[in-house]
Amino acid sequence: MDAGLNLVLWGIRLAFLGLLWLALGLMARALLRDVRTAARAPAAALGRLIVVASGGQPAPGTVYALDAITTLGRDLGSSVVLDDPYASQHHAVLTFRGRAWYVEDLESTNGTWVNGARVAAVAALGFGDEVQIGEVRLRLERGRP
């Protein structure tokens, strides 16, 4: 094998190793960025839902970390499953829009109540407000404990 070809061969080999490490470096940078973003995020969750009182399940004292969209109801696919005879399958949904939480009643049979008042369709929620569905009372709190 002549010297010129050998040189090219070595160049390509080193380029292969270099590109391998470049790809790994890019991935590592992506991971680092994610870690930094997570560290900079103000709170772990947008909010927490605390069970104040209930007829059984979920037990009082249970804490749910909330996603931007949290569904409540008896349906097992709900984010917060309410095992309460007065709750509908798809009872209500909590959404975080911009800066505030809103609770939306999904035309449930027995209604959703915020601080003792029945929700017509949508109601804004502040941290510390109580939502009642059937016998379950839930308090909305800030994400950070």
Next chain:
Amino acid sequence: MSGSLAGAAVPSPAAGTPALPGFPRPRARRRELGLLLAVAAAIAVGSLSLGLQRTGRPEPADPAALALFVGGLLVVHLALVASGRRVDEVLLPAVALLAGIGLLLMERLPQDLVVQRIGPWTLGLGELQLLWLGLAAVVATTTAVLLRSDRWLRLYKYTWAAAGLGLLALTFVFGSDVNGSRLTLQLGPIAGQPSELLKVILVVFFAAYLAENRVLLADARVRVLGPISVPPLPYLAPIGAMLAIALGIVVVQRDLGAALLFYAVFLGLLYLATGRRTDVVLGLLLFVAGFALLAALFPHVQQRIATWLDPWNDPLGDGYQLVQALHAFARGGLLGTGLGAGLPEIAGRPPVPAVHTDFPLAAIGEELGMTGVVAVLAAYLLVVGRGLRIAASSRDDFRALLAAGLALVVGVQAAVIAGGTLELIPLTGITLPFVSYGGSSLLANALVVGILLALSDAGPEPPPPPRPHRASIPRPGRRPETVP
């Protein structure tokens, strides 16, 4: 493509309830695309290096295989884009890098190491690996796109455990012996290694069991001796059963690698779930004691340990593979000899017989050098790190433990075989995930990646902020007059 299908199934929002699940709108994944392109470029240059070494002409070693590999990556990427799920974007490129290196290696090794006839075609090692990689991509993508609920994984945990034990029993009864280990199960025309699937099943069981009993295992303790306390007996039983299974695999299947893998992953998950170091120390001591007992009783365990302590004692017999592997690392040095330029085969065979399944790291060490070996190990580190990150941001204990367990399975398996090849720990026959040749291994690890991707789904995107307030929505703080 899935957008229109699912869109038709969603009831129209006019019914009154807002359609929450919504349309799976395609979602761009720029970061993943960029990383995949970097990986594809690296593999293409590697293929070029192999082709130039072989023929002296600047062309890829196998242009069709290279095109299929890169095309497959793009198809998986596009499928994930079309699914619209917000799943992890770094995991796939890291796995693709490992798979690409594995594919290059299989193209480089003598093609007649494994030959299979499928219909009119006769496929060699590289082509078969490409075929399995394609199937693995299908498995991973399908799992990542379609696995939405974890309930069926979590609810039937004892069914899963029973299925795993059944697989183990089947292998014991109907399995065939290869190299003194009973690992392969033949079902009609399909042969497979059930322990690869078993590792996924067992992680699901561990995660479900530990998530359910986490508090009990961590807090209800019975003092035995001074500072040593253990969970109450009923909760200890499954842990003891696990130890028995691990040691049973060693006795029945003569498979040290799988036993080590299962037990290490189990201890890791136990620590993650309870946060008690004493449990891990206790588990390790039990394992060492059990292992010592086995070594005293069974000659094949003794032989493995003797080979590990001194492979040069019998360099042409028991220590042959290990000695050849160590020589391969030594020949490779820092930068390696280059793809395809390693030691020629001895009488048509590579010097390490199981180089495509158990010793791919030795071939990488020879032809890509330490730089290549460390790159491969770094890629595993990225996969594990990503998996633990997915676990840390999971929404509940089961998902967290499942993600961590799956990541640990990949990491521990890579560590066990890499350590064995480099003579850090006794050598155990187990595959290097994503790199080794082998359908069972690739498909099981693809399933792991698919589940990890599905678990990393960040859920629907937060809705945009509302328009400036509307009069119809009561504001917080202003209470209605009527009280029921």
